[in-house]
Amino acid sequence: MSSSITIEIPMPSPKESSDFQLRRRRAAKLTHFFGVDYRELIHDILESIEKGVEEERKRGTLRPEEVESLLHKLHDLRTRQDGFL
Numbered sequence: 001m002s003s004s005i006t007i008e009i010p011m012p013s014p015k016e017s018s019d020f021q022l023r024r025r026r027a028a029k030l031t032h033f034f035g036v037d038y039r040e041l042i043h044d045i046l047e048s049i050e051k052g053v054e055e056e057r058k059r060g061t062l063r064p065e066e067v068e069s070l071l072h073k074l075h076d077l078r079t080r081q082d083g084f085l
Helices: 014-034 038-059 064-084
Strands: none
Touching: 014 038, 038 064
């Protein structure tokens, strides 16, 4: 007895592929223009935000639960960033 298994792998449509390629080209142009790539830029931005949250915590302008929430969101963003890059 023989059996046959068919697996369908969805292929991106030509429009999806061209949109992705267009975004990659734009990102490459920006990287070249600014002299920094996305990974470096987003890392620096997240680090700056984290320092700002810590400074505001020390000044007492943020409640402890606000600080916790913001730091948790920053952690989530960093985790996503690491997953995508």
